[in-house]
Structures are given as structure tokens and as C-alpha cells.
Amino acid sequence: MNVQVQKLWRSPTHAMSRRLIRIEIALIPLALVVFLSAWELLVRWQGYPAFILPSPALVWQRFLALLADGRLLMHTTATVTEVLGGLALGLTVALVAGYGLAKSPLLERILSPYIVASQAVPIVALAPLLVIWFGFGSLSKILVCALTVFFPALVTTMVGIRSVDPDLRALMRSLQATRWQTFALLEAPSALPVMFGGLKVAVTLAVIGAVVGEFVGADRGLGFLINLARGILDTPMLFVALFTLVAIALALYTAVVLLEYVLLKWQRQR
Amino acid sequence: MTAFLEAINLRKTFLDPTRSTLLALDGLSLLVAEGEFLAIVGPSGCGKSTLLRLLAGLERPISGQVRLRGQPLTAPRREIGFVFQRANLMPWRTVLDNIALPLIVSRSGQTRQAQAKAREWVTLVGLEGFAHAYPAQLSGGMQQRVALARALIHEPTLLLLDEPFGALDALTRERMNSELLNIWDRRRVTVVMVTHSISEALFLADRVLVMAPRPGRVRAEFAVPLARPRDRALITEPEFVQLVRAVRAEISDV
Ligand SMILES: Nc1ncnc2c1ncn2[C@@H]1O[C@H](COP(=O)(O)OP(=O)(O)O)[C@@H](O)[C@H]1O
Ligand SMILES: [Mg+2]
Numbered sequence: 312m313n314v315q316v317q318k319l320w321r322s323p324t325h326a327m328s329r330r331l332i333r334i335e336i337a338l339i340p341l342a343l344v345v346f347l348s349a350w351e352l353l354v355r356w357q358g359y360p361a362f363i364l365p366s367p368a369l370v371w372q373r374f375l376a377l378l379a380d381g382r383l384l385m386h387t388t389a390t391v392t393e394v395l396g397g398l399a400l401g402l403t404v405a406l407v408a409g410y411g412l413a414k415s416p417l418l419e420r421i422l423s424p425y426i427v428a429s430q431a432v433p434i435v436a437l438a439p440l441l442v443i444w445f446g447f448g449s450l451s452k453i454l455v456c457a458l459t460v461f462f463p464a465l466v467t468t469m470v471g472i473r474s475v476d477p478d479l480r481a482l483m484r485s486l487q488a489t490r491w492q493t494f495a496l497l498e499a500p501s502a503l504p505v506m507f508g509g510l511k512v513a514v515t516l517a518v519i520g521a522v523v524g525e526f527v528g529a530d531r532g533l534g535f536l537i538n539l540a541r542g543i544l545d546t547p548m549l550f551v552a553l554f555t556l557v558a559i560a561l562a563l564y565t566a567v568v569l570l571e572y573v574l575l576k577w578q579r580q581r
Numbered sequence: 582m583t584a585f586l587e588a589i590n591l592r593k594t595f596l597d598p599t600r601s602t603l604l605a606l607d608g609l610s611l612l613v614a615e616g617e618f619l620a621i622v623g624p625s626g627c628g629k630s631t632l633l634r635l636l637a638g639l640e641r642p643i644s645g646q647v648r649l650r651g652q653p654l655t656a657p658r659r660e661i662g663f664v665f666q667r668a669n670l671m672p673w674r675t676v677l678d679n680i681a682l683p684l685i686v687s688r689s690g691q692t693r694q695a696q697a698k699a700r701e702w703v704t705l706v707g708l709e710g711f712a713h714a715y716p717a718q719l720s721g722g723m724q725q726r727v728a729l730a731r732a733l734i735h736e737p738t739l740l741l742l743d744e745p746f747g748a749l750d751a752l753t754r755e756r757m758n759s760e761l762l763n764i765w766d767r768r769r770v771t772v773v774m775v776t777h778s779i780s781e782a783l784f785l786a787d788r789v790l791v792m793a794p795r796p797g798r799v800r801a802e803f804a805v806p807l808a809r810p811r812d813r814a815l816i817t818e819p820e821f822v823q824l825v826r827a828v829r830a831e832i833s834d835v
Contacts, residue, residue: 478669481639485657486686496686500673577673580715 331364331501358521365547369555373547386469387555389532393449393521394559397456398514405461410498419469430462435523442528452524454531460513467509471502504578507571518556533559585615585771586636590645601694604632606642607796616770618765620782620789623830628797629775633743635661636773641816649739653681655675659687662770664742668724670716670731674727677703680730687735702730706760722753726760733764740765742774746781753815762811775823779807779828780816783807801831 331420347367354366361369412419438455438459445451475498483493526533533552540549572579585630593606605628613619634640636647638657647654649661670679681699703712706726716724725745732740742761746754762785765772776782782789784806793800803824807815815821 418669478665478667478668479671481634482663482665482669483660483686485637485663486683487657487659488686492686496682497671500671503673575673577715577717580718 343489359413362544362546365550370550373545373549374554377548377551383551383555384530386533386536386552387559389449389529390518390521390525390534390556391559393452393456393524393532394517394563396449396453397520398460398517400453401457401460401517402464402510402513404457405464406468409465410472412465413469413472426462426465429458434520435461438523439525442524447530451527452521455524455527456517456520458514459523463509463512463516464506467506468502471505472498474505475501482539504575507567507575508569511564515560515566518560522556582610584648585650587611587651588612588632588636588645589648591632591635591642592644592715593628593635593640593648593731604796606635607798607830609645611790611799613771614773615771617788618786619774620786621775621792622777622779622782622789622828622832623792623800624798625777627794629790629792630743632792633663633741633773633775635667637661637741639663647663657710659683659735660734660738662737662740664725664728664732664745666722666743666745666747667717668721668728670727672716675713675715676708676714676727679727679732680714682731683735695732696719697753698734702734708732711807712794722749722757725749725757729757729764731762733768733770736768737770737808740770740772741754742772743778744775747777761785766810767819779825779832780821783821783828784816785813789828801828803828 350367354364357364365373373433412422412463436453437458438451441454443449445454479497479501480493483497490494521532522534522537525532526538530534535557536552540546540552588609591606591609592604594602595605597603609628610715611619623629629678631640634689635642636654638647638654641655643662646704649658674682677699679694684695684699700712703709706729708723708730711719711723716727719727723804725748729745746757749757758781760786761772766794774782774785779789783803786805789803789805790799791801791803792798807821807826
């Protein structure tokens with residue numbers, strides 16, 4: 312009987328959210344159609360030349376051509392590799408450092424001036440240096456990317472770990488939990504909601520970081536492709552690269568949202 | 582009376598926001614016999630929670646000592662169950678997983694027996710059907726029952742309760758009182774319970790301590806000579822009402 316009560320109690324919210332999701336799913340293609348039509352109309356009325364603003368159809372053609380000759384795939388792979396590498400590196404270092412700083416006020420006092428100072432230097436100014444030191448290959452871009460991702464991930468990790476309920480800490484101590492158990496059973500799950508906020512910011516910043524790195528010096532990647540397109544006034548190709556970047560950022564963001572959906576199941580059960 | 586739990590001359594200070602020291606407890610001593618139900622009442626801020634945390638080994642006194650079976654207690658122990666003022670559940674764990682937490686921490690959680698034991702406790706505290714619900718889906722009373730089950734699953738010899746039912750409505754509170762008495766009666770666990778309800782203290786306990794504030798110390802002690810099992814109707818009896826009045830006089834006369 313209790314189970315039934317529980318189901319009844321939950322069902323209205325579920326039905327409501329399902330309806331909302333259905334409306335959202337219908338709205339996304341609709342908005343896209345509106346956007347593309349407005350763009351097409353603008354080009355026709357104003358009669359812009361293709362190097363100023365190409366029509367959607369022209370961009371689509373360019374997209375197919377770049378897809379066919381394999382260049383788009385090559386550049387996209389390069390950028391995605393840098394983004395994923397940068398994320399992996401930046402997040403790992405930020406998680407470890409953030410945990411350490413959250414646990415040790417002394418460490419925080421000693422290191423925080425350097426961390427803040429590192430944020431005062433714009434990444435665009437730092438990128439050339441990294442390219443000089445680590446070359447034109449993907450390593451320098453991975454480092455630029457990692458640096459961009461580091462700060463938001465660090466701060467959210469610290470906030471997350473610091474916001475752990477002190478009474479739950481006392482509970483874990485009263486159960487004589489080990490350090491590892493306290494981390495795995497208490498700190499990690501309770502910091503997770505905050506950290507997902509940071510992760511969403513980080514994945515979009517990671518794409519920007521990779522492009523900044525490629526702008527400064529690279530022989531491949533979507534940032535390189537944009538630079539190339541600008542040089543030869545191939546604006547349709549520039550748009551293709553731009554949209555591909557947007558798609559990468561969206562895919563990463565969606566992946567994070569899905570992960571959050573799976574891991575934070577308990578937050579939805581209210 | 583053989584002392585099961587002893588507090589000897591406990592003194593505890595805190596730094597308050599203005600950086601002056603606040604004497605939370607001073608020269609507090611008490612004895613608890615094995616199997617006894619002791620209740621502690623006192624105005625808020627008089628150091629009841631601080632005392633319980635010292636008795637649990639969660640904090641150390643500045644001076645004085647806590648002894649369990651004659652041995653100094655310097656750190657938390659698994660044989661001590663603690664129920665906090667709020668239910669203090671992990672919102673990301675289901676009812677079953679919250680109750681099983683102590684078994685998982687003591688590494689007896691992987692076995693099928695431990696799972697079965699947690700299930701048993703879900704039923705014992707009347708939450709069958711809610712085993713897979715999350716704390717946010719439960720009422721305050723249900724949450725506090727989960728907290729109680731979590732404290733008891735290790736079969737502690739000493740149960741410390743810090744105003745466990747303070748946030749509950751009167752009816753739920755009465756039901757929880759009966760459940761607690763049942764558990765205490767069946768398991769013969771020693772209980773020290775802080776409450777701000779004088780009648781709750783007298784209804785449940787063998788002995789009631791009244792604490793005085795600033796610094797926190799024991800001001801008075803009342804034996805409760807009421808026969809068990811106790812019935813709810815008791816609280817309107819003249820004998821009970823007189824006891825309530827006597828305890829209240831000690832609290833308000835500060
Ligand atoms: N961690 C702490 N830091 C500073 N002061 C505290 C701390 N814990 C308790 N106190 C102070 O000690 C006194 C006793 O607190 P507490 O034991 O919580 O009282 P009670 O549970 O009886 O209401 C209060 O004045 C409170 O402000
Ligand atoms: Mg208290």
C-alpha cells in the first residue's frame with residue numbers, strides 16, 4: 312500500500328515534467344527553422360556578397376565539400392583531442408588542488424595569491440608563451456585549454472568540499488570512518504551538485520581555450536581553419552568551422568547534463 | 582550503582598565570535614548505570630549538545646574525563662550510537678542505504694547479511710515501502726525514524742540522543758516516544774537523551790538531570806519513581822504533574 316501512496320504522490324510532477332520536455336523538444340527544431348529563414352531572408356534582401364555574409368545554403372554546400380575531402384574531420388579531430396586532453400589535465404589538477412586547498416586553510420593562504428595572480432594574466436597573453444615553450448603541436452593547446460578550465464573547476468571543488476554538512480562529518484567520525492570513506496561516502500557526493508555547475512562552465516571554456524591556442528600558432532584544428540578562411544576570405548568555410556565549434560561545445564555540455572542527470576538522480580526525487 | 586558511563590569534572594570552552602572564551606561546561610560530572618535511561622533538560626544554550634558530543638567522544642574536554650566501563654573515552658566508538666538534533670541523513674542515499682551506512686563503514690556492508698539487516702531495520706521502524714525513497718521524500722517523523730534505525734543497526738551499548746524529536750508534531754512525537762521505549766526495553770541499551778520537553782523527559786527516563794547555563798553544570802537531579810511499562814494516561818496523574826512542576830521550578834529559577 313505504501314508503494315502505491317508513494318507512486319501517487321510522485322506521479323503529478325513526473326507527468327508535468329514529461330509534458331514540459333515534449334514541448335521543449337518540439338521548440339528546438341522550430342527555433343532553428345526560424346533562425347535559418349531569417350538569415351536567408353536577410354542575405355537576399357540586403358544582397359550581401361558571400362565573403363561578408365554567405366547564405367545558409369552556401370554554408371551548407373561548403374560544409375558538404377569540406378566533409379567530402381576529409382579536411383573538416385581532420386581539423387575537428389585535432390580540436391576535440393585538444394579539448395578532451397585539456398579537460399582531463401585541467402580537471403584532474405583542479406580536483407586534487409581544490410581538495411587540498413579546501414582541507415588545508417594554511418595551504419590556501421600560501422597558494423591563493425599565486426592562483427589569483429595566474430587568473431589576472433589573460434590566457435590570450437599566455438598562449439604565445441606556451442606555444443614557444445611547447446611547440447606548434449597539440450601539447451601547447453592542451454596546456455592552454457587546461458589553464459582555462461583550471462580556475463572554475465578549482466573554485467567549485469573548494470566550495471563543494473567546504474560546504475559539506477558539519478553534522479554529517481561528525482556522523483562519519485562517530486562511525487570511525489577512514490579518510491577514504493569520508494571522501495567517497497560523504498565529501499564527493501555532497502560536493503557533486505556544486506561541481507557540476509563548475510563543470511558546465513569548464514567544458515565551454517575548454518573549447519574557447521583550444522581555439523585561442525590554435526589562433527596563436529597551429530597547423531591544424533578548427534581555430535587554424537578559421538584563421539585560414541579569414542586569410543583567403545572564404546567566409547562560408549569560416550562559418551562551417553564556427554558551427555562545428557558550437558556543435559562540439561553543445562555536445563560536451565549535453566554530455567555533462569546527462570551525466571548530472573544520471574549521478575544526481577536523488578536531486579530530482581523531491 | 583555500577584557506573585557504565587562516567588563524566589568527571591568536564592570543562593569545555595569555545596572561542597566566541599568576539600574572540601573571548603566562552604565557558605560552555607564547567608565541573609560537570611555525572612554517572613549513568615548500565616541499562617539506565619537518563620534524560621537531560623535545561624534552557625537552550627546551556628551546553629546540552631556540547632555535553633553529548635563529549636560523551637560521544639566527538640570532542641575532547643579542556644579538562645576532566647569521560648569513561649566508558651571505567652576506560653577513558655578519547656575518540657568516537659562504534660558501540661556508541663548518536664542521533665542528532667536534525668535527522669542528519671545523506672540526501673543522496675535512499676532510506677535503506679542511509680540505514681546501512683554504519684555497516685558499510687565498518688566493512689560488514691558487502692555481505693548479504695548486512696543488507697538483510699538493513700531491511701529488517703526498515704521494517705522495524707515502520708518504513709516498509711519507503712526503503713528506496715530519498716530523505717527529501719519523507720516527513721520529519723519518518724526521517725527521524727531513519728536516523729534512529731541508523732544509530733541502532735550497530736546494536737550500540739550506549740545510545741545518545743540530542744533532542745531527537747524536537748522538530749516533530751505532538752502526535753508523531755508521542756508515537757516516537759513509545760517506539761523508543763520499546764527499543765530500549767527490548768535491547769537493554771543505555772540511553773542518554775537531551776530534550777527540552779520536561780514531560781517527555783519524565784515520561785521516558787529513570788532519572789532526569791537539570792542543567793544550568795553559563796557555565797553549563799548539573800543543577801539538580803530527579804529520580805523518576807514511576808512504574809513501567811508507563812502509559813500515556815500517566816501524564817495527567819497528580820504524581821506526574823507534581824514532578825513536572827518540581828523540574829520546571831529548577832529550570833526557571835536561574
Ligand atoms: N562550535 C562552537 N563554537 C563556539 N561556540 C559554541 C560551539 N558549540 C557551542 N557553542 C556555544 O556553547 C554554548 C552551549 O551550546 P550547546 O551545547 O549547543 O547548547 P544547548 O545544546 O544546550 O542548546 C552556547 O552558548 C553555544 O553558543
Ligand atoms: Mg542543542
